[in-house]
Amino acid sequence: xxxxxxxxxxxxxxxxxxxxxxxxxxxxxxxxxxxxxxxxxxxxxxxxxxxxxxxxxxxxxxxxxxxxxxxxxxxxxxxxxxxxxxxxxxxxxxxxxxxxxxxxxxxxxxxxxxxxxxxxxxxxxxxxxxxxxxxxxxxxxxxxxxxxxxxxxxxxxxxxxxxxxxxxxxxxxxxxxxxxxxxxxxxxxxxxxxxxxxxxxxxxxxxxxxxxxxxxxxxxxxxxxxxxxxxxxxxxxxxxxxxx
Numbered sequence: 698x699x700x701x702x703x704x705x706x707x708x709x710x711x712x713x714x715x716x717x718x719x720x721x722x723x724x725x726x727x728x729x730x731x732x733x734x735x736x737x738x739x740x741x742x743x744x745x746x747x748x749x750x751x752x753x754x755x756x757x758x759x760x761x762x763x764x765x766x767x768x769x770x771x772x773x774x775x776x777x778x779x780x781x782x783x784x785x786x787x788x789x790x791x792x793x794x795x796x797x798x799x800x801x802x803x804x805x806x807x808x809x810x811x812x813x814x815x816x817x818x819x820x821x822x823x824x825x826x827x828x829x830x831x832x833x834x835x836x837x838x839x840x841x842x843x844x845x846x847x848x849x850x851x852x853x854x855x856x857x858x859x860x861x862x863x864x865x866x867x868x869x870x871x872x873x874x875x876x877x878x879x880x881x882x883x884x885x886x887x888x889x890x891x892x893x894x895x896x897x898x899x900x901x902x903x904x905x906x907x908x909x910x911x912x913x914x915x916x917x918x919x920x921x922x923x924x925x926x927x928x929x930x931x932x933x934x935x936x937x938x939x940x941x
Contacts, residue, residue: 775872782864794901838869
């Protein structure tokens, strides 16, 4: 939980452990922390009441793991975080995302895309199979590094900021047990409250064709309207099974 108890202009902090003042009905699950040498009790937010409670204590952003509490070693998806370097906008990220879709198609995998709600995009490749992080993370890294070799003028797979101006970082390192990514439909804690929004690949194509980053920026009212018209574009990520 990324908590802003006094709003976006006030102090903020990250909280992994579920607060002791949580309601009795809110479930928790222990997750081992190597750094602490002990388990951390995470909140299990899987219903409307839990979600409202989390927001009510100032959790403007919610970041989730790629695994479920039932199996901490098994990611349900591969995730690629496309982060623009200096001089690149979200339309530039869309161009890289479309190239990533081509690569995935070539190895028999389908991906779903959402905005980060900030500057970039995130591509999820559902697995929902018997695959551990020990296999998933090297696979994500291999894909990112292969794309950097193929398009070095546009893509970087290494974190060093000096390498990133004019390029898009394909961050493969999120595919690990101790990391999390902003979840679909989470608001971002900004003066303009944009939302991490599932989008269609055709919307990325339109953003690239027009060079208009505003096509991939959505606020809360936009998202509610989109869900009313199109349903949840990310729901298949929860159920689609694919071999890695």
